[in-house]
Amino acid sequence: MRNPTISTQDPSFDSLDREHRVHAVQSKDARFDGWFFTAVLTTRIYCRPSCPVVPPKAENMTFYPSAAACQRAGFRACKRCRPDATPGSPEWNHRADLVARAMRLIADGVVDREGVPGLAARLGYSARQIERQLLAELGAGPLSLARAQRAQTARLLIETTALPMAEVAFAAGFSSIRTFNDTVREVFALAPTDLRARAPHARAAGTAGTLALRLPFRAPLNPGNLFGHLAATAVPGVEEWRDGAYRRTLRLPYGHGIVALAPGDTHVGCRIALSDLRDLTVAISRCRRLLDLDADPVAVDERLRADPLFAPLVDAGPGRRVPRTVDEAEFAVRAVLGQQVSTAAARTHAARLVTAHGKPLDDPEGGLTHLFPDPDALAAVDPETLAMPRSRRATLTTLIAALADGTLNLGVEADRAGTRARLLELPGFGPWTADIIAMRALGDPDAFLPTDLGVRRAAESLGLPATPAALTARAEAWRPWRAYAVQYLWATDSHPINFLPA
Missing domain, CATH: 3.30.310.20 (DNA-3-methyladenine glycosylase AlkA, N-terminal domain)
Structure with a gap:
């Protein structure tokens, strides 16, 4: 079956009609895991599409866009296929609308830490507006979505650690042991102790903690x-x-x-x-x-493969991802440190900042020594101590000040287009720096780097236009996945970034 998500630039749960969903379940198609969930009316159990058990009759299937919606409707998670352990929907990283931004924040634990009012404040909407939009698209509001996430974390800790259940409840974000017990029983149809006893394999050995x-x-x-x-x-x-x-x-x-x-x-x-x-x-x-x-690599690769000059790159190494970041502010600082210097020089500049201003920590297993310094710590640095050209020093200090005072927000909830425009207003920020931050920090799947030397060289070697304007025009056919096109273009080089280390 052709993947229905490929035929649209903005795929959603609603883009898959019932016939496609039934066929995906009957063929146990793992590509759809995380896109939707199958709830069985006769057993009151919900599964991932690729569940290995014999598929139910089509008339007994109903479908939900989220595990939280299944739970809200009174269905329990399948003990066989573990639907809570699927990859997340690619929509929440691909899309830039309110629902996607809310989902990224919920995944980052904002509802557990700050409540729904905190979620609303970060997004600039009322709590009622966010509740209404999440219910309309996902069948569950922010509290239900956060509860489903807590249940998944609890199951992970129950099955993979020997922590006492009280500590599991606390670590998973539950406010009380009673709420923890009730939620686990409701979602998994087992008490926490029974869930641990049924764990499919022994807990992995490793360093304490x-x-x-x-x-x-x-x-x-x-x-x-x-x-x-x-x-x-x-x-x-x-x-x-x-x-x-x-x-x-x-x-x-x-x-x-x-x-x-x-x-x-x-x-x-x-x-x-x-x-x-x-x-x-x-x-x-x-x-x-x-x-x-x-990510949805099938959708990405099919779009790029449609360009006859690009198809050989995709066929030679399908499934490339965009390496992103765990700390958006850190990446922005490193992007400025890397302006017009080699990879090795950029690493050296960053290492100096880390040694001088990062918070030390112990690593019993290796050579990690520090956390990367946060904007507040970097804002206190004397610019004269930074060993770099004066113009780049000014660019870096301006960036750090904007991050520290909150006038620049690079978090998962940030509006991508508005943030890119704000970056371009900063001194020393050209399109390359703004776009590499958009690609790797903001997570924009369509960010493009037509001025990048490696991209231009690769394009020329493939017979694609090499000038930024002409290459940008040709890249219109690769939307909305131009950030992935950059990965394939970079892969034509023999630079170490393209290979697993020995």
Whole structure:
């Protein structure tokens, strides 16, 4: 079956008619996991489309756009296919509207930390408007969506750790043990202790305080440019490649963490140590965002493959992702440090900032030493101590001041077009810097870099126009996935960013 999401530039749950959904369930098509959920009227259980059990009769199927909507309608999660463990819908990273921005904030734990009023304040809408739009599109409001996320985190901790249940409840964001017990029973039809007893495998061994998880993704996934880029640009002390995994430090709402991410055939291995377990949901969300794991590679690749000059690149290495970031402000600072210098020089400049102004931490397993300094810490730095040209120093200090005082917001809720325009108003910010931040920090899947030297060289070698204006015109056919086109163009070079480290 042709993937129905490919035929539209703005796919949604509503773009899949009932016939397509039934066929996806009957063929156990994993491409649709996370796009919608199948609820079975006779058993009152909801599943992912690829559930391995015998599909129910079509007349007994009904469909919901979210796990929260299934739970709100009184359905329980399937014990076999674990629908709460699917990749997230690609819509929430692809789209830039209110619902998508709200979903990104909910995934980042804002409702648990700040409530619905905090969510509304960040988005600039009333709580009633947000509730109405989420209910209309997802069948559940922000509290229900956050509750479903807490249930998923609780299940993860129950099945993969030996933590006492009271600590699991606290770490997953529940306000009381009673609410935790009631939610787990309602969603999974098992008490928390029974859920732990049924765990399919023994809890993974590891360093004390370290959780071992699996991060699912939609196939195909090409790890070369994804992990190669992160490893080649790693800032010493904050990031490293060690024992086949990309490792880095994380600044989180309640504390800090260290994560190790290793590519696999069916999932990305994730080992994470946290100073406060309440940060688990946020840490997982940020790691998924970093690796672009909720993307729809089939839709992306088919659009790019339609260009006959681009098709050989896609066929040679399908499933490329856009390496993003776990800290938008950090990436913006690093983008300025990297202006008109080599990758090695940019790493050196960043490492100096980290050593001088980052918060130290201990890493029992490797060579990570600091958190990257936040805007408040960098705002206190004497500009004269920065070893860089005066013009770039002015660009950096202006950026840091705007981040520190809140006049520039690069968070997941940021309006992409408005934020890009704001960046271009800052001294020293040209299209390249604004667009690389849009691509990797703001997560814009259509950000494009027509002035990038590597992009222009690759375009010329393929017979594509090499001048920025002509290349931009040709790239109209690649919308809304031009950020992925950049990854394929960069992949024609032999630069280390395109290859997994040894």
